[in-house]
Amino acid sequence: MGDIAKGALGGAWTLLVGWVLPTALNLAVLTTTLLPSLREVPPFEHAASLAAGRGAPAFLTGSLMLGLVLNALQNPLYRILEGYLLWPAPAYAYGCRRHQAIRRSLTDRLVLLRLERRAADASLSVIDRADLTLLSHSPHLARYRDLDQRSTVTRRALLQERLARYPVGDGHLAPTRLGNAIRRFEVYAYDRYQLDSQLLWNELTATAPEQARRQVDTARTSVDFFVCLLYGHLALLLAAAVTLTSTTTGRPAVATTAVVLAALVPVWYRSAVSATDEWAAAVRALVNVGRHPLAASLGLDIPKELAAERTMWSLVSRIPRIPYHEHAAALDRYRRSPAPAGDDVT
Known part of the structure; x- marks a missing residue:
């Protein structure tokens, strides 16, 4: 049944599981524990109607909209946790x-x-x-x-x-565990084959076998899920702090919720780090089996010697990175011979 659902949803499966579902979980915590205590606070008095069970359509719409926004912001969200953005x-x-x-x-x-x-x-x-x-x-x-x-x-x-x-x-x-866990497979292709997979990612995924691409998307979904939960819990902790300072209604429940959320934040972070293992394995497989169709689509033949292959990919990686230079002509010896006239090209 899960495979049928994945096939029906296609690419939306990663969006729903990775971003919309954890957003819905965080909103459920917000509406059941925090909003009932914020009925008297002006910015939240209208949103508190969700806690009374009268806003199910609004709840679903809010989960979907916030999930879409977080999905669009995934690059900066990841970069903060990896240590590349907003770090002194x-x-x-x-x-x-x-x-x-x-x-x-x-x-x-x-x-x-x-x-x-x-x-x-x-x-x-x-x-x-x-x-x-x-x-x-x-x-x-x-x-x-x-x-x-x-x-x-x-x-x-x-x-x-x-x-x-x-x-x-x-x-x-x-500088972070998550950053290193992701960085290890970002540099895998370059370390083994001198192939800059970050620079040629679109070309690599466009030509790789469909199963390899699907494995990468599925493996990343687990990491997205925990990252989204983590950011949602941090937002809920901020909302809990506002609740505790703005009203005296339901303080014990709000304080308990804040303690539980604070304890779960490092759990989700460690879970995201552990989930990168499957992501790394999927990217490794994508590089190993995808570089051959990538070379074929670029009109190149992979040499038999590994050292020569590393030289070829190093030359290929320079083409989109720097302006054309006559030294790029060294790639000619790896180019395929044109097919004879009249031969079928498949």
């Missing part, structure tokens, strides 16, 4: 340094666990033994040593999962 320069730099240290700590912990496991089998080289001694006495790993030594295979896999949510290279780090 000192906060941005501190966040990047902090996550650089976290990533280094995760890497060292995993390396230490691997070396200790190999040391038990007496299969360490001289260099590995030196690394093991250095990491064993490292001050920044002392707090994790006992916990890691008692960790199970599952806990070690969770450490690897946390490390995988960071992009490669310090130059790609973002």
Whole structure:
């Protein structure tokens, strides 16, 4: 039944689930817990009629309209959580340094666990033994040593999962967990193939298999859902603060609602970060299987050697980014030969 609904709704499925549904949930909290206490506050006295059950059409219309607005604003909303928008320069730099240290700590912990496991089998080289001694006495790993030594295979896999949510290279780090979790798959294509997927995203999605494109949209919907819930809860917290300072009606219920909302905000943020795992896997699949039809649509043949392919995509990525230069003629050796006259072109 879910697949039938998705097929019927098409592209609207991601909009409804990612933005309209969480907006409706937030409005439901607003109308049931906050608006009844705001009947005497002039800006909200007319909206309070929704809490009495007389505004179901208005509730649905409001959910749809606000969901559409949030969907249109998704880029700045994401950029705030990623740390790119409205972040002061000192906060941005501190966040990047902090996550650089976290990533280094995760890497060292995993390396230490691997070396200790190999040391038990007496299969360490001289260099590995030196690394093991250095990491064993490292001050920044002392707090994790006992916990890691008692960790199970599952806990070690969770450490690897946390490390995988960071992009490669310090130059790609973002100041927030969500920013790094998204940045890791934004730079995947460039790191592996020198293909700037951000710059060529429209071309890539236009030529990739439909199933790969659908997987990306579906995976992003989960992240959109939690991001929308998070922003809605922040708006509700602001409304709760206005309620507590403007009226004495229903204060216990409003205060309880505010506490619950404040506790749920970090939960939704962590859920959004975790949901990027599926999004990253979908983008990785899109790049791996989509670069071949992309090359064909551009009239190019992908070389057999990976190094040559990386050179080709590097040249392709320069064309939309910078004005034409004669050095772009180096792409000619990768272009397909024209089909003989009279041959069918499929």
